[in-house]
Amino acid sequence: xxxxxxxxxxxxxxxxxxxxxxxxxxxxxxxxxxxxxxxxxxxxxxxxxxxxxxxxxxxxxxxxxxxxxxxxxxxxxxxxxxxxxxxxxxxxxxxxxxxxxxxxxxxxxxxxxxxxxxxxxxxxxxxxxxxxxxxxxxxxxxxxxxxxxxxxxxxxxxxxxxxxxxxxxxxxxxxxxxxxxxxxxxxxxxxxxxxxxxxxxxxxxxxxxxxxxxxxxxxxxxxxxxxxxxxxxxxxxxxxxxxxxxxxxxxxxxxxxxxxxxxxxxxxxxxxxxxxxxxxxx
Amino acid sequence: xxxxxxxxxxxxxxxxxxxxxxxxxxxxxxxxxxxxxxxxxxxxxxxxxxxxxxxxxxxxxxxxxxxxxxxxxxxxxxxxxxxxxxxxxxxxxxxxxxxxxxxxxxxxxxxxxxxxxxxxxxxxxxxxxxxxxxxxxxxxxxxxxxxxxxxxxxxxxxxxxxxxxxxxxxxxxxxxxxxxxxxxxxxxxxxxxxxxxxxxxxxxxxxxxxxxxxxxxxxxxxxxxxxxxxxxxxxxxxxxxxxxxxxxxxxxxxxxxxxxxxxxxxxxxxxxxxxxxxxxxx
Numbered sequence: 433x434x435x436x437x438x439x440x441x442x443x444x445x446x447x448x449x450x451x452x453x454x455x456x457x458x459x460x461x462x463x464x465x466x467x468x469x470x471x472x473x474x475x476x477x478x479x480x481x482x483x484x485x486x487x488x489x490x491x492x493x494x495x496x497x498x499x500x501x502x503x504x505x506x507x508x509x510x511x512x513x514x515x516x517x518x519x520x521x522x523x524x525x526x527x528x529x530x531x532x533x534x535x536x537x538x539x540x541x542x543x544x545x546x547x548x549x550x551x552x553x554x555x556x557x558x559x560x561x562x563x564x565x566x567x568x569x570x571x572x573x574x575x576x577x578x579x580x581x582x583x584x585x586x587x588x589x590x591x592x593x594x595x596x597x598x599x600x601x602x603x604x605x606x607x608x609x610x611x612x613x614x615x616x617x618x619x620x621x622x623x624x625x626x627x628x629x630x631x632x633x634x635x636x637x638x639x640x641x642x643x644x645x646x647x648x649x650x651x652x653x654x655x656x657x658x659x660x661x662x663x664x665x666x667x668x669x670x671x672x673x674x675x676x677x678x679x680x681x682x683x684x685x686x687x688x689x690x691x692x693x694x695x696x697x698x699x700x701x702x703x704x705x706x707x708x709x710x711x712x713x714x
Numbered sequence: 715x716x717x718x719x720x721x722x723x724x725x726x727x728x729x730x731x732x733x734x735x736x737x738x739x740x741x742x743x744x745x746x747x748x749x750x751x752x753x754x755x756x757x758x759x760x761x762x763x764x765x766x767x768x769x770x771x772x773x774x775x776x777x778x779x780x781x782x783x784x785x786x787x788x789x790x791x792x793x794x795x796x797x798x799x800x801x802x803x804x805x806x807x808x809x810x811x812x813x814x815x816x817x818x819x820x821x822x823x824x825x826x827x828x829x830x831x832x833x834x835x836x837x838x839x840x841x842x843x844x845x846x847x848x849x850x851x852x853x854x855x856x857x858x859x860x861x862x863x864x865x866x867x868x869x870x871x872x873x874x875x876x877x878x879x880x881x882x883x884x885x886x887x888x889x890x891x892x893x894x895x896x897x898x899x900x901x902x903x904x905x906x907x908x909x910x911x912x913x914x915x916x917x918x919x920x921x922x923x924x925x926x927x928x929x930x931x932x933x934x935x936x937x938x939x940x941x942x943x944x945x946x947x948x949x950x951x952x953x954x955x956x957x958x959x960x961x962x963x964x965x966x967x968x969x970x971x972x973x974x975x976x977x978x979x980x981x982x983x984x985x986x987x988x989x990x991x992x993x994x995x996x
Contacts, residue, residue: 448977450978450979466761466762466763466794467762467792467793467794467807467808467811467812468807468808468810468811469794469807469808471763474764479748479761480748480749481748481753481977482756482974483974483977483978485978510749511749512748512749512751525749525750525751525818525821526749526750526751528750528818529749529750529818532814536807536810536811539807597983598983598986598987634979635979635982635983636976636977636983637983639977692764692765694918695730695763695765695918695921696732696765696767697732697916697917700917701879701880701917701918701919704880705880
C-alpha cells in the first residue's frame with residue numbers, strides 16, 4: 433500500500449526552483465498522482481504554472497525513503513500559485529479539487545500526511561491576525577472530508593528574503609505570518625511547524641531556489657518523522673541530501689529514463705533499441 | 715461564460731509534439747483548467763507525462779477563436795498516455811477524474827464539446843471488434859454524469875505511420891481501429907470523425923509531431939464547426955494556421971509572457987521592472 437501525502441498551498445509548495453541547479457531525484461518507489469493514477473515521480477510534480485519546477489516534495493519523499501527502503505510513497509499535487517487562504521476556503525475550487533484528488537489517492541493508498549506551504553499572499557497585519565482561525569476551518573474541513581482526523585500536518589515558514597526584493601514592499605508583514613503559522617502548529621494537535629531559516633530565493637526574492645527547496649523537504653520530513661516542530665535547522669541536512677543524491681538507479685529506472693529521452697527526441701530509434709537491449713541484459 | 719472542451723484519450727490527445735518545432739499559441743481568451751481554476755493556456759496543456767508537449771487542443775482552440783473573436787474558450791485536460799479503452803471504463807480512475815474535472819469546469823463554464831483521441835493501445839483485431847460497444851458505454855456514461863446528452867463529440871483517426879516504426883509490429887491492426895472509430899461516429903448522434911490522413915510523426919512513429927498536431931487541431935475544429943465528418947483534409951489547413959500564427963499579442967499577453975520569463979530566471983529583476991514599465995505605458 434502506497435503511503436501518500438497531500439501537497440497544498442501556493443507557489444512555494446508547488447515549487448519554482450530551477451531544475452538545472454540541483455541533481456534530480458528519480459526513484460521508482462516515489463510516485464506522483466496524475467489523472468487519478470500513480471506514475472513514477474518526476475519534477476515538476478505540481479504543474480500549476482508553466483514556471484513550475486523544483487519544490488520541497490521530491491526531497492521530502494526521498495528522505496522518507498531513506499527510512500522506509502521497502503515501502504512506496506505517493507505525492508498528490510494540489511498546490512496553486514498566488515493563492516490566498518480565502519482561495520482555499522471550504523467549498524471553493526481549490527479545496528474541492530484537493531479533496532477530489534485525495535479521494536482518488538485513497539482508492540489505492542493510505543494518506544500519511546498533509547504538506548502545506550502558504551502565506552505570501554496573506555502578508556498584511558489584518559490577514560495575519562485571522563490566519564489561524566481561517567486555516568483551522570480549512571484543515572478541519574479537509575480532515576473531515578477525507579476521514580483523516582489525526583494524520584500529521586506539516587507547515588513551513590516563509591523565507592526572510594521576501595521583504596528584500598523588488599516586490600519586498602508587499603511582504604513586509606511576513607514575520608507576522610510566520611508567527612501565526614508557528615502559533616497555529618503549537619496549539620493544534622498533529623501539526624508541526626518547520627522553519628525556513630537560512631533558506632534563499634530565486635532572483636525574484638519570492639520563490640525558494642531549488643537548493644533551498646531540497647533542504648526544506650528534508651526539514652519537512654524531519655518534522656514528520658519526529659512529530660516535532662523544527663524551529664532551527666538540523667545539522668545533517670546537507671548530509672541527508674548527499675545520501676539521497678548518491679543513490680544509484682535501478683534497472684527499471686534506467687529503462688524509464690531512456691524511454692523518456694527517446695520520447696522527447698534526444699535519442700534516435702536505432703540507438704534507443706541498442707541501449708535498451710544493453711539495459712535489459714543487466 | 716467560457717465555452718469549455720473536455721480532452722480525453724491517450725498520448726496523442728495529451729500531445730507529444732516538440733514545442734520548438736512550431737510557433738507557440740498564446741491568447742488570453744484561451745484558458746486551461748488547473749486545480750479546478752482557469753488560467754491562460756500554455757503548452758503542455760495536458761501534462762500527463764514529463765514528455766507532454768504540443769497536442770491538438772491549442773490549434774483547435776485558436777481556430778475556434780477565429781470564428782468567436784469575442785468569446786472565451788477553456789480546455790479541460792484529462793488525457794493519459796498509454797491508456798486503453800478498458801482503462802477508461804466507467805467508474806475507473808480516468809473516467810472519474812474526467813467527470814470530476816469537467817464538473818469543476820461546469821461551475822464556471824458551459825461544456826461545448828468533447829475531444830477524444832485514442833486507439834493505439836487497442837490495436838488488435840479482437841479489441842477493434844469490441845471498440846464501438848465499449849466506447850459507447852463510456853461516452854454514454856460521461857454524457858449522463860455531466861448532463862450533456864447532445865454536445866458534439868469529435869474523434870480522430872490513428873496515423874498511418876504507426877505500423878512503420880520500430881514498434882510497428884504492435885500497431886499492424888491500426889486500420890481496424892480507424893474503421894471502428896469511423897463507424898462509431900457514423901452511427902452515433904452528435905459524433906464526428908476526423909481523418910489523420912497525411913499527418914506525420916516523431917521519430918518514434920507513435921506520436922504525431924508538433925506540426926501534425928497543429929493541423930489535426932484545425933481539422934477537429936472544422937468537424938466541430940460544421941457538425942460533419944472530415945474524411946479528407948481541407949485545402950485551407952495551412953492558411954488557417956498561418957492566420958493563427960500571425961495574431962499579435964495583446965498588452966496583457968505581453969505582460970504575462972514577460973512575467974513568465976522573469977519567473978524562470980531568464981530576465982534580471984532590474985530589466986524585468988524596466989520592461990514592465992514600458993509595456994504598461996503601451
